[in-house]
Amino acid sequence: MTTPDTSGAAAVAPAATSDRFGPFGGRYVPETLIPALDALEAEYDAALRDPSFQRDLDDMLRHYVGRPSILSEAPRLSAMVGAPVWLKREDLNHTGAHKINNTVGQVLLARRMGKRRIIAETGAGQHGVATATVCARFGLQCVVFMGEEDIRRQALNVWRMRLMGATVMPVTSGTRTLKDATSEAIRDWVTNVEDSHYIIGSVVGPAPYPRMVREFQAAIGREARAQMLERTGRLPKTVVACVGGGSNAMGIFAGFVDDAEVELVGVEAAGEGLESGRHSASLTLGTPGVLHGSLSYLLQDAKGQVINAHSISAGLDYPGVGPEHAHLKQSKRAEYVSITDDEALRGFALLSRAEGIIPALETSHAIAWVEKSRGRWAKDEPVLICLSGRGDKDVAQVSEMGALPDVGPLPEYPA
Amino acid sequence: MSAPTMPAARAASAIDRRFADLRAANRRALVAYVTAGHPDPERSVALLQGLEAAGADVIELGVPFSEPLADGPVIQHSSQVALEHGVDLDGALALLSRARPTVPVVLFSYLNPLMAAGHGVLQRAADAGASGVLVTDLPVGADPEREAWMGGGPLDFVRLVAPTTPPARMAEIARHGSGFVYLISRLGVTGEQDALSATLPETVARLRAATTLPICVGFGISRPDQAAAVARIADGVVVGSALVRAADESVDRALALARDLRSAIDDA
Numbered sequence: 279m280t281t282p283d284t285s286g287a288a289a290v291a292p293a294a295t296s297d298r299f300g301p302f303g304g305r306y307v308p309e310t311l312i313p314a315l316d317a318l319e320a321e322y323d324a325a326l327r328d329p330s331f332q333r334d335l336d337d338m339l340r341h342y343v344g345r346p347s348i349l350s351e352a353p354r355l356s357a358m359v360g361a362p363v364w365l366k367r368e369d370l371n372h373t374g375a376h377k378i379n380n381t382v383g384q385v386l387l388a389r390r391m392g393k394r395r396i397i398a399e400t401g402a403g404q405h406g407v408a409t410a411t412v413c414a415r416f417g418l419q420c421v422v423f424m425g426e427e428d429i430r431r432q433a434l435n436v437w438r439m440r441l442m443g444a445t446v447m448p449v450t451s452g453t454r455t456l457k458d459a460t461s462e463a464i465r466d467w468v469t470n471v472e473d474s475h476y477i478i479g480s481v482v483g484p485a486p487y488p489r490m491v492r493e494f495q496a497a498i499g500r501e502a503r504a505q506m507l508e509r510t511g512r513l514p515k516t517v518v519a520c521v522g523g524g525s526n527a528m529g530i531f532a533g534f535v536d537d538a539e540v541e542l543v544g545v546e547a548a549g550e551g552l553e554s555g556r557h558s559a560s561l562t563l564g565t566p567g568v569l570h571g572s573l574s575y576l577l578q579d580a581k582g583q584v585i586n587a588h589s590i591s592a593g594l595d596y597p598g599v600g601p602e603h604a605h606l607k608q609s610k611r612a613e614y615v616s617i618t619d620d621e622a623l624r625g626f627a628l629l630s631r632a633e634g635i636i637p638a639l640e641t642s643h644a645i646a647w648v649e650k651s652r653g654r655w656a657k658d659e660p661v662l663i664c665l666s667g668r669g670d671k672d673v674a675q676v677s678e679m680g681a682l683p684d685v686g687p688l689p690e691y692p693a
Numbered sequence: 694m695s696a697p698t699m700p701a702a703r704a705a706s707a708i709d710r711r712f713a714d715l716r717a718a719n720r721r722a723l724v725a726y727v728t729a730g731h732p733d734p735e736r737s738v739a740l741l742q743g744l745e746a747a748g749a750d751v752i753e754l755g756v757p758f759s760e761p762l763a764d765g766p767v768i769q770h771s772s773q774v775a776l777e778h779g780v781d782l783d784g785a786l787a788l789l790s791r792a793r794p795t796v797p798v799v800l801f802s803y804l805n806p807l808m809a810a811g812h813g814v815l816q817r818a819a820d821a822g823a824s825g826v827l828v829t830d831l832p833v834g835a836d837p838e839r840e841a842w843m844g845g846g847p848l849d850f851v852r853l854v855a856p857t858t859p860p861a862r863m864a865e866i867a868r869h870g871s872g873f874v875y876l877i878s879r880l881g882v883t884g885e886q887d888a889l890s891a892t893l894p895e896t897v898a899r900l901r902a903a904t905t906l907p908i909c910v911g912f913g914i915s916r917p918d919q920a921a922a923v924a925r926i927a928d929g930v931v932v933g934s935a936l937v938r939a940a941d942e943s944v945d946r947a948l949a950l951a952r953d954l955r956s957a958i959d960d961a
Binding site for chain 1: 763773810853866877
């Protein structure tokens with residue numbers, strides 16, 4: 279991919295302000311949405327200071343979502359990696375992924391704002407399911423935009439959303455995946471901004487979404503940090519999470535970003551290989567640009583047209599990434615790596631066989647990177663993986679591909 | 694007519710002169726939107742060349758972009774068709790340069806292609822014959838440096854006001870723009886609609902109180918009767934999706950629609 283010429287004024291990134299992460303972030307949206315974003319930001323900031331909101335949120339997280347999520351040791355995977363591997367079990371949340379943390383927070387906000395109609399976009403369907411779930415819980419109207427290609431890949435989740443009363447709107451434009459579903463959701467929001475709240479599912483979009491979604495997901499990192507200290511008496515050497523838009527990664531990173539000695543690693547989807555042109559590695563191979571309301575790394579050609587992303591995992595199949603990740607990359611606080619579709623399939627089978635946990639294909643990228651990086655850690659250096667979601671939704675897709683990947687011999691359970 | 698935030702020495706632009714002439718003649722502007730490269734490059738040039746004779750006073754030239762999130766299905770599709778013909782921002786400027794319409798042309802773009810093209814793109818656009826630029830996803834205050842870039846070059850920087858924009862912000866937007874102010878007539882993306890918003894006259898009046906710039910109203914205006922209704926309250930009427938849909942059929946169809954819109958506006 280060629281690098282766009284960003285000489286002159288276009289190369290100068292705007293100064294950091296409250297709505298930015300370094301030069302990234304911002305509010306690049308149609309004028310119609312500006313007052314809605316102002317109102318959302320004011321409501322969100324007021325909610326943060328409001329003990330009754332915090333009480334309601336805490337109550338929902340404990341008694342509906344099932345937080346705190348547990349921390350599991352992965353003994354056989356640890357033996358393969360040569361270091362203790364720990365899993366933060368977001369797969370055990372209600373609806374099976376970390377996405378519910380954010381939807382609970384945002385639906386409570388929507389209720390504060392008196393909005394009765396909820397819009398969402400979804401790729402793998404986990405965010406759509408989480409949104410449909412919380413809307414059912416509170417009796418709100420729910421419209422979920424989903425690309426036709428993803429509807430095909432994730433039939434089970436489509437059915438779950440419909441079961442809970444959501445309207446799933448098939449998106450037929452562009453690549454018929456998450457990028458186009460997001461554009462359609464924004465179009466709906468521009469049209470229905472007065473009675474609708476748009477629940478963005480990741481740390482992307484215009485301010486205040488990236489900051490707000492990160493904060494709703496930061497429960498993952500805060501819990502994991504305390505659990506690691508309690509269980510191991512130390513902080514992890516490395517925290518690893520998959521990155522599509524990047525919300526589970528921002529959630530777990532948030533607990534450790536101030537601990538300079540903890541390495542943060544985000545794993546992107548290399549798809550059919552970085553050199554193939556069919557991947558979703560926007561931080562690894564993208565360049566700064568504007569998509570869906572914020573300035574961040576983006577897969578684009580030299581003329582600023584967005585390039586189609588590809589990943590075996592519908593949840594990572596997105597050409598952009600959250601602006602805070604762009605900042606963590608540029609400031610070198612986090613490292614971003616990538617894993618191919620085939621390697622992710624191996625991670626999928628490996629965790630299933632070695633630990634009896636079927637991970638989401640998204641998470642499988644993080645598993646695969648840790649296993650591939652064995653030798654990187656001393657035997658007393660813990661590695662913490664955010665197990666962002668469970669793989670039930672992916673079982674049909676993987677089984678259609680035929681034979682399971684052979685993961686080779688596995689170690690004995692440690693004596 | 695002077696543009697408030699521009700340096701005092703700045704001469705009246707082609708857009709300023711066009712609106713001054715219209716005002717002197719007590720006429721309202723027909724602002725015609727077409728997507729560069731749609732339905733194909735040859736017919737796109739023919740359209741650009743035919744629009745003035747058909748009655749357009751200003752042309753908005755859509756820069757094809759892969760993610761046109763402020764646009765409805767018709768313009769979205771035209772953008773995709775243009776990209777399939779290899780027409781992007783450079784292609785749009787090349788077509789403009791070939792067609793050389795005699796009416797002022799405003800580039801209607803998203804920010805990302807302009808950023809990728811780099812700092813010199815505004816001068817290149819001016820050289821190709823553009824008089825203004827409009828950036829759908831660069832609202833006032835979003836990015837002061839890039840806004841200064843758009844407003845500090847050789848082109849008028851046309852800013853958008855939405856039905857949701859509070860009055861104080863209307864004045865702020867107008868202060869940071871030049872040429873004219875583009876008032877979005879309704880909530881939503883570009884496209885045709887059956888009925889104009891009942892609150893449009895009030896919104897125009899509020900905007901009128903906030904600026905001396907000409908006010909052009911767009912989004913959702915497709916029929917001659919709607920154009921006439923808008924012409925009675927605003928300085929200009931923007932028609933996009935209806936022209937693009939007509940151009941899908943033929944250039945003649947689109948030009949015939951422009952003529953119908955012109956007569957309706959003049960008879961209003």
